[in-house]
Amino acid sequence: xxxxxxxxxxxxxxxxxxxxxxxxxxxxxxxxxxxxxxxxxxxxxxxxxxxxxxxxxxxxxxxxxxxxxxxxxxxxxxxxxxxxxxxxxxxxxxxxxxxxxxxxxxxxxxxxxxxxxxxxxxxxxxxxxxxxxxxxxxxxxxxxxxxxxxxxxxxxxxxxxxxxxxxxxxxxxxxxxxxxxxxxxxxxxxxxxxxxxxxxxxxxxxxxxxxxxxxxxxxxxxxxxxxxxxxxxxxxxxxxxxxxxxxxxxxxxxxxxxxxxxxxxxxxxxxxxxxxxxxxxxxxxxxxxxxxxxxxxxxxx
Ligand SMILES: [Zn+2]
Numbered sequence: 594x595x596x597x598x599x600x601x602x603x604x605x606x607x608x609x610x611x612x613x614x615x616x617x618x619x620x621x622x623x624x625x626x627x628x629x630x631x632x633x634x635x636x637x638x639x640x641x642x643x644x645x646x647x648x649x650x651x652x653x654x655x656x657x658x659x660x661x662x663x664x665x666x667x668x669x670x671x672x673x674x675x676x677x678x679x680x681x682x683x684x685x686x687x688x689x690x691x692x693x694x695x696x697x698x699x700x701x702x703x704x705x706x707x708x709x710x711x712x713x714x715x716x717x718x719x720x721x722x723x724x725x726x727x728x729x730x731x732x733x734x735x736x737x738x739x740x741x742x743x744x745x746x747x748x749x750x751x752x753x754x755x756x757x758x759x760x761x762x763x764x765x766x767x768x769x770x771x772x773x774x775x776x777x778x779x780x781x782x783x784x785x786x787x788x789x790x791x792x793x794x795x796x797x798x799x800x801x802x803x804x805x806x807x808x809x810x811x812x813x814x815x816x817x818x819x820x821x822x823x824x825x826x827x828x829x830x831x832x833x834x835x836x837x838x839x840x841x842x843x844x845x846x847x848x849x850x851x852x853x854x855x856x857x858x859x860x861x862x863x864x865x866x867x868x869x870x871x872x873x874x875x876x877x878x879x880x881x882x883x884x885x886x887x888x889x890x891x892x893x894x
Contacts, residue, residue, distance in 0.1 A: 610871045627678035637721035659708040672712035679715035686856040690888040698816040698860025700747035738810035743818025743860035744828045751776035761808040786829045790836030813855040819862030819873040826863045845884035
Protein backbone atom coordinates (compact mmCIF):
# COMPACT_ATOMS: atom_id res chain seq x y z
CA UNK A 594 0.00 0.00 0.00
CA UNK A 595 1.25 3.45 -0.81
CA UNK A 596 0.62 6.57 1.19
CA UNK A 597 1.51 10.07 0.34
CA UNK A 598 2.77 12.63 2.79
CA UNK A 599 1.92 16.21 2.38
CA UNK A 600 -0.91 18.64 2.21
CA UNK A 601 -2.05 20.32 5.29
CA UNK A 602 -5.38 21.53 6.41
CA UNK A 603 -6.07 23.39 9.61
CA UNK A 604 -4.87 22.55 12.23
CA UNK A 605 -1.44 21.95 10.77
CA UNK A 606 0.05 19.88 13.56
CA UNK A 607 -2.24 16.92 13.06
CA UNK A 608 -0.71 16.12 9.66
CA UNK A 609 2.82 16.19 11.00
CA UNK A 610 1.74 13.92 13.82
CA UNK A 611 0.13 11.40 11.49
CA UNK A 612 3.01 11.43 9.02
CA UNK A 613 5.53 10.90 11.82
CA UNK A 614 3.56 8.06 13.38
CA UNK A 615 2.91 6.27 10.07
CA UNK A 616 6.59 6.47 9.09
CA UNK A 617 7.79 5.33 12.54
CA UNK A 618 5.19 2.68 13.36
CA UNK A 619 4.16 1.39 9.93
CA UNK A 620 7.44 0.92 8.12
CA UNK A 621 5.72 -1.65 5.91
CA UNK A 622 3.80 1.18 4.19
CA UNK A 623 5.63 2.99 1.38
CA UNK A 624 5.51 6.76 1.69
CA UNK A 625 5.83 8.74 -1.53
CA UNK A 626 6.36 12.48 -1.87
CA UNK A 627 3.47 13.97 -3.83
CA UNK A 628 3.58 15.85 -7.12
CA UNK A 629 1.69 19.18 -7.05
CA UNK A 630 -1.44 19.12 -9.18
CA UNK A 631 -1.18 21.08 -12.46
CA UNK A 632 -3.50 23.88 -13.54
CA UNK A 633 -4.71 21.65 -16.37
CA UNK A 634 -5.71 18.90 -13.95
CA UNK A 635 -7.45 21.40 -11.67
CA UNK A 636 -9.38 22.74 -14.66
CA UNK A 637 -11.11 19.36 -15.02
CA UNK A 638 -13.18 20.53 -12.03
CA UNK A 639 -12.45 24.14 -11.11
CA UNK A 640 -13.19 27.23 -13.16
CA UNK A 641 -10.07 28.75 -14.80
CA UNK A 642 -10.84 32.12 -13.20
CA UNK A 643 -10.81 30.64 -9.68
CA UNK A 644 -7.63 28.65 -10.36
CA UNK A 645 -5.89 31.82 -11.60
CA UNK A 646 -7.08 33.75 -8.55
CA UNK A 647 -5.62 31.13 -6.22
CA UNK A 648 -2.30 30.92 -8.06
CA UNK A 649 -1.95 34.71 -8.34
CA UNK A 650 -3.16 35.59 -4.86
CA UNK A 651 -6.14 37.58 -6.18
CA UNK A 652 -8.91 35.56 -4.56
CA UNK A 653 -11.80 37.95 -3.74
CA UNK A 654 -12.00 38.79 -0.05
CA UNK A 655 -15.35 37.07 0.54
CA UNK A 656 -14.11 33.82 -0.99
CA UNK A 657 -10.90 33.99 1.03
CA UNK A 658 -13.03 34.52 4.11
CA UNK A 659 -15.14 31.47 3.21
CA UNK A 660 -11.97 29.39 2.82
CA UNK A 661 -11.05 30.35 6.37
CA UNK A 662 -7.34 31.11 6.23
CA UNK A 663 -5.29 33.81 4.53
CA UNK A 664 -3.73 33.42 1.09
CA UNK A 665 -0.01 32.70 0.91
CA UNK A 666 2.32 30.95 -1.50
CA UNK A 667 2.55 28.18 1.08
CA UNK A 668 -1.22 27.79 1.07
CA UNK A 669 -1.22 27.36 -2.72
CA UNK A 670 1.59 24.82 -2.52
CA UNK A 671 -0.14 22.81 0.20
CA UNK A 672 -3.44 22.77 -1.68
CA UNK A 673 -1.66 21.69 -4.89
CA UNK A 674 0.34 18.97 -3.14
CA UNK A 675 -2.67 17.64 -1.27
CA UNK A 676 -4.69 17.38 -4.48
CA UNK A 677 -1.72 15.85 -6.31
CA UNK A 678 -1.41 13.25 -3.55
CA UNK A 679 -5.03 12.18 -3.92
CA UNK A 680 -4.50 11.78 -7.67
CA UNK A 681 -1.43 9.63 -6.99
CA UNK A 682 -3.29 7.62 -4.36
CA UNK A 683 -6.06 6.92 -6.88
CA UNK A 684 -3.57 5.78 -9.54
CA UNK A 685 -1.80 3.61 -7.00
CA UNK A 686 -5.09 2.09 -5.84
CA UNK A 687 -5.89 1.21 -9.44
CA UNK A 688 -2.64 -0.78 -9.56
CA UNK A 689 -2.59 -2.24 -6.05
CA UNK A 690 -6.16 -2.26 -4.79
CA UNK A 691 -5.85 0.27 -1.99
CA UNK A 692 -3.89 3.42 -1.30
CA UNK A 693 -4.22 6.66 0.66
CA UNK A 694 -3.33 10.29 1.10
CA UNK A 695 -2.08 11.35 4.53
CA UNK A 696 -4.14 14.52 4.06
CA UNK A 697 -6.86 15.41 1.53
CA UNK A 698 -10.62 15.24 1.74
CA UNK A 699 -11.18 18.95 1.04
CA UNK A 700 -14.81 18.33 0.16
CA UNK A 701 -16.23 21.82 0.77
CA UNK A 702 -14.51 23.27 -2.31
CA UNK A 703 -16.81 23.84 -5.31
CA UNK A 704 -15.94 24.48 -8.96
CA UNK A 705 -15.89 28.25 -8.59
CA UNK A 706 -14.68 28.75 -5.03
CA UNK A 707 -13.23 27.18 -1.91
CA UNK A 708 -14.77 27.13 1.55
CA UNK A 709 -14.55 25.56 5.00
CA UNK A 710 -10.71 25.26 5.03
CA UNK A 711 -10.79 23.76 1.51
CA UNK A 712 -9.10 25.41 -1.49
CA UNK A 713 -9.42 22.72 -4.17
CA UNK A 714 -11.63 19.62 -4.09
CA UNK A 715 -8.94 16.93 -4.25
CA UNK A 716 -11.28 13.95 -4.55
CA UNK A 717 -13.30 15.61 -7.32
CA UNK A 718 -10.14 16.47 -9.28
CA UNK A 719 -8.73 12.96 -8.79
CA UNK A 720 -12.06 11.48 -9.92
CA UNK A 721 -11.88 13.45 -13.16
CA UNK A 722 -8.20 12.62 -13.72
CA UNK A 723 -8.72 8.85 -13.42
CA UNK A 724 -11.85 9.05 -15.58
CA UNK A 725 -9.89 10.88 -18.31
CA UNK A 726 -7.04 8.38 -18.07
CA UNK A 727 -9.53 5.51 -18.29
CA UNK A 728 -11.15 7.01 -21.38
CA UNK A 729 -7.80 6.92 -23.18
CA UNK A 730 -7.96 3.13 -23.14
CA UNK A 731 -11.68 2.38 -23.00
CA UNK A 732 -14.90 3.87 -24.31
CA UNK A 733 -16.86 2.52 -21.34
CA UNK A 734 -17.76 4.97 -18.58
CA UNK A 735 -15.62 4.77 -15.46
CA UNK A 736 -17.93 5.02 -12.50
CA UNK A 737 -16.75 6.39 -9.19
CA UNK A 738 -18.45 6.19 -5.78
CA UNK A 739 -17.47 8.85 -3.24
CA UNK A 740 -18.20 7.56 0.27
CA UNK A 741 -17.90 10.64 2.45
CA UNK A 742 -17.96 9.81 6.17
CA UNK A 743 -16.50 13.08 7.39
CA UNK A 744 -19.02 14.48 9.87
CA UNK A 745 -19.62 17.53 7.66
CA UNK A 746 -21.58 17.22 4.44
CA UNK A 747 -19.51 16.90 1.26
CA UNK A 748 -21.33 19.87 -0.21
CA UNK A 749 -18.64 20.75 -2.77
CA UNK A 750 -18.51 17.21 -4.16
CA UNK A 751 -22.33 17.01 -4.22
CA UNK A 752 -22.54 20.22 -6.23
CA UNK A 753 -19.72 19.36 -8.62
CA UNK A 754 -21.23 15.97 -9.51
CA UNK A 755 -24.92 16.88 -9.18
CA UNK A 756 -25.70 16.17 -12.83
CA UNK A 757 -23.12 13.47 -13.42
CA UNK A 758 -24.45 9.91 -13.61
CA UNK A 759 -20.90 8.46 -13.60
CA UNK A 760 -20.21 9.63 -10.04
CA UNK A 761 -22.24 8.67 -6.97
CA UNK A 762 -21.90 10.92 -3.93
CA UNK A 763 -22.82 9.45 -0.55
CA UNK A 764 -22.55 11.64 2.54
CA UNK A 765 -23.32 10.69 6.15
CA UNK A 766 -23.17 13.84 8.21
CA UNK A 767 -24.47 15.76 11.19
CA UNK A 768 -27.82 17.36 10.34
CA UNK A 769 -27.07 20.46 12.40
CA UNK A 770 -23.42 20.81 11.49
CA UNK A 771 -21.56 22.92 8.91
CA UNK A 772 -22.37 23.55 6.06
CA UNK A 773 -25.66 24.98 7.24
CA UNK A 774 -27.00 25.15 3.71
CA UNK A 775 -26.64 21.61 2.42
CA UNK A 776 -26.34 20.55 -1.19
CA UNK A 777 -28.03 17.46 -2.62
CA UNK A 778 -25.77 14.41 -2.83
CA UNK A 779 -26.95 11.26 -4.60
CA UNK A 780 -27.56 9.94 -1.10
CA UNK A 781 -27.54 12.10 2.02
CA UNK A 782 -27.97 10.65 5.51
CA UNK A 783 -28.50 13.28 8.18
CA UNK A 784 -27.62 12.27 11.72
CA UNK A 785 -28.88 13.83 14.93
CA UNK A 786 -26.50 15.41 17.43
CA UNK A 787 -25.11 12.80 19.80
CA UNK A 788 -25.58 9.83 17.41
CA UNK A 789 -23.70 6.81 18.78
CA UNK A 790 -22.00 3.75 17.28
CA UNK A 791 -24.93 1.43 16.81
CA UNK A 792 -27.20 3.92 15.04
CA UNK A 793 -24.33 5.23 12.94
CA UNK A 794 -23.18 1.78 11.82
CA UNK A 795 -26.77 0.78 11.03
CA UNK A 796 -27.19 3.89 8.89
CA UNK A 797 -23.90 3.18 7.12
CA UNK A 798 -24.80 -0.44 6.35
CA UNK A 799 -28.15 0.68 4.95
CA UNK A 800 -26.47 3.42 2.89
CA UNK A 801 -24.02 0.98 1.33
CA UNK A 802 -26.97 -1.26 0.39
CA UNK A 803 -28.75 1.69 -1.21
CA UNK A 804 -25.57 2.73 -3.04
CA UNK A 805 -25.24 -0.78 -4.44
CA UNK A 806 -28.87 -0.89 -5.52
CA UNK A 807 -28.54 2.37 -7.44
CA UNK A 808 -24.99 2.40 -8.80
CA UNK A 809 -22.28 0.05 -10.07
CA UNK A 810 -18.95 1.62 -9.21
CA UNK A 811 -15.56 0.80 -10.73
CA UNK A 812 -13.70 2.71 -8.03
CA UNK A 813 -14.25 4.05 -4.51
CA UNK A 814 -12.98 7.17 -2.78
CA UNK A 815 -13.41 7.04 0.97
CA UNK A 816 -13.27 10.21 3.08
CA UNK A 817 -12.41 8.77 6.47
CA UNK A 818 -12.95 11.87 8.60
CA UNK A 819 -12.04 11.43 12.27
CA UNK A 820 -14.54 14.09 13.28
CA UNK A 821 -17.63 11.91 14.05
CA UNK A 822 -15.62 11.01 17.21
CA UNK A 823 -17.24 11.91 20.53
CA UNK A 824 -14.09 13.78 21.57
CA UNK A 825 -14.10 16.02 18.49
CA UNK A 826 -14.46 19.77 19.00
CA UNK A 827 -16.55 20.27 15.85
CA UNK A 828 -18.26 16.93 15.34
CA UNK A 829 -21.43 16.96 17.48
CA UNK A 830 -21.74 13.16 17.11
CA UNK A 831 -20.73 10.59 19.70
CA UNK A 832 -18.87 7.72 18.05
CA UNK A 833 -16.28 5.78 20.04
CA UNK A 834 -12.82 4.86 18.78
CA UNK A 835 -14.05 1.28 18.32
CA UNK A 836 -17.13 2.53 16.51
CA UNK A 837 -14.91 4.40 14.06
CA UNK A 838 -12.82 1.28 13.56
CA UNK A 839 -15.99 -0.66 12.71
CA UNK A 840 -16.98 2.13 10.34
CA UNK A 841 -13.63 1.92 8.51
CA UNK A 842 -13.76 -1.85 8.38
CA UNK A 843 -17.29 -1.76 6.94
CA UNK A 844 -16.16 0.41 4.04
CA UNK A 845 -12.93 -1.49 3.38
CA UNK A 846 -14.74 -4.82 3.50
CA UNK A 847 -17.55 -3.58 1.27
CA UNK A 848 -15.08 -2.47 -1.42
CA UNK A 849 -12.82 -5.50 -1.06
CA UNK A 850 -15.65 -8.01 -1.38
CA UNK A 851 -16.70 -6.35 -4.60
CA UNK A 852 -13.17 -6.16 -5.99
CA UNK A 853 -13.29 -2.37 -6.05
CA UNK A 854 -10.04 -0.39 -5.85
CA UNK A 855 -10.25 2.17 -3.06
CA UNK A 856 -8.31 5.32 -2.23
CA UNK A 857 -8.87 6.87 1.18
CA UNK A 858 -8.17 10.37 2.40
CA UNK A 859 -8.11 11.81 5.91
CA UNK A 860 -10.63 14.69 5.73
CA UNK A 861 -11.47 16.32 9.10
CA UNK A 862 -10.51 15.59 12.70
CA UNK A 863 -10.35 18.24 15.38
CA UNK A 864 -10.08 16.37 18.66
CA UNK A 865 -9.76 18.09 22.00
CA UNK A 866 -6.81 15.74 22.26
CA UNK A 867 -4.87 15.68 18.97
CA UNK A 868 -3.24 12.39 19.96
CA UNK A 869 -6.68 10.79 19.92
CA UNK A 870 -7.40 12.17 16.45
CA UNK A 871 -4.05 10.81 15.26
CA UNK A 872 -4.85 7.42 16.82
CA UNK A 873 -8.19 7.25 15.00
CA UNK A 874 -6.39 8.00 11.74
CA UNK A 875 -3.68 5.44 12.54
CA UNK A 876 -6.43 2.88 13.07
CA UNK A 877 -7.76 3.71 9.60
CA UNK A 878 -4.28 3.10 8.15
CA UNK A 879 -3.90 -0.18 10.04
CA UNK A 880 -7.29 -1.40 8.83
CA UNK A 881 -6.53 -0.19 5.31
CA UNK A 882 -3.29 -2.14 5.35
CA UNK A 883 -5.05 -5.25 6.70
CA UNK A 884 -7.58 -4.90 3.91
CA UNK A 885 -4.77 -4.64 1.36
CA UNK A 886 -3.26 -7.88 2.70
CA UNK A 887 -6.62 -9.63 2.36
CA UNK A 888 -6.94 -8.16 -1.14
CA UNK A 889 -3.56 -9.66 -2.10
CA UNK A 890 -4.59 -13.07 -0.75
CA UNK A 891 -7.88 -12.85 -2.62
CA UNK A 892 -5.94 -12.06 -5.79
CA UNK A 893 -3.59 -14.98 -5.29
CA UNK A 894 -6.43 -17.52 -5.00
ZN1 LIG B 1 -15.34 17.53 8.70
